[in-house]
Amino acid sequence: MSEITQSRWFPIVLLVCSNVFMTIAWYGHLKHKNVALWTVIMASWGIAFFEYCLMVPANRYGHSHFSATQLKIIQEVITLVVFSGFALFYLGEKLKWNHIAAFFCILGAVAFTFLPDGFHAKRPLDNLNKLQPTTEK
16 A cells, blocks of 8 residues: 555545535535436435545545544544535535534544543443353352
8 A cells, every 4th residue: 555545644535525525415405406306316326426435445544543433433523524514605504502512522422432542441330341140059
């Protein structure tokens, strides 16, 4: 693999580009409600093809640096950022305080997902699943 594909940032860039395609495929038609639904579905599938062409390599390359869970959380944050910009600038919707509060909750999920490995060992309840019930007859 090349130096670019081995970078921690390369999968994130691919995820951003992928999410732009995904957002357009899923929500771009909302400004064109006069177009037949079957036409919109076919156009969305065509756009989504390019999303998959970016998302699959992003996950493949990204999995060498991040766990699958971390990749998913990164993708969700990127999705929210891309969608927020799309809703604001393309659809003309306004973001409200509760949308921003929800976004900060998602950022909290990111923080928990990326806790250092040593942190997990210090939690006392982690050893509960190791305790085996004793069965006496």
